[in-house]
């Protein structure tokens with residue numbers, strides 16, 4: 231087991247935002263988190279990353295309660311890319327990616343060859359090598375998004391948590407980001423709105439509605455005409471793609 235959540239509840243005032251959510255994600259698995267706007271995906275991801283404390287229930291990493299793990303130890307293994315991640319400082323792209331190495335460095339250790347290798351590899355995987363010395367402010371929205379992924383990869387995480395990382399990306403970079411994440415030897419939990427991308431790349435899907443889990447299983451089991459109508463309020467037909475064999479959602483017009 232890599233990440234596990236048991237009966238998580240999180241509220242704002244009297245409003246329950248995450249309502250009794252339990253899940254288990256195995257090492258190396260890619261879990262897609264789906265749900266309409268406001269269904270609680272971001273809130274759940276923040277609980278799973280240890281950024282928020284649940285009102286009740288618990289998150290465990292390899293069996294250990296995340297509340298009992300030092301922040302630095304969590305940062306050495308869990309990387310989170312938030313939906314509206316911003317970096318305002320006037321620094322170079324490579325410096326943003328280098329931030330990912332911080333949890334791995336002690337007060338006394340200098341910058342090592344291993345740090346350099348991790349940063350260079352992360353830049354290459356996100357197709358940003360040519361932009362490494364550009365100023366952060368000069369990047370487009372999609373390039374910034376990829377640089378945030380590069381920073382997360384440089385962190386060499388065991389668990390990667392991504393909140394709608396394909397926003398702002400052109401179709402080539404959407405597909406290459408999802409392919410990259412699916413091929414990484416890490417456990418990943420990824421909030422997505424594109425159902426076909428989720429079906430193509432994720433091992434399992436968890437669907438939220440009004441804070442609750444309403445479906446959790448393989449893309450084939452989860453993406454049904456009934457669920458799409460009941461949860462997403464769309465009429466659609468689901469077939470199997472002749473090209474990649476995964477479910478393919480055709481929306482009715």
Ligand SMILES: Nc1ncnc2c1ncn2[C@@H]1O[C@H](COP(=O)(O)OP(=O)(O)OP(=O)(O)O)[C@@H](O)[C@H]1O
Nearest residue numbers: 242247265266267268269270271272273274313421
């Ligand atoms: N800090 C906050 N203060 C008040 N309400 C909040 C806060 N954070 C989240 N919410 C509410 O909690 C609910 C779930 O929000 P959340 O961002 O987790 O949903 P989401 O599924 O990620 O949505 P989206 O798909 O639009 O990104 C929403 O109704 C939102 O308004």
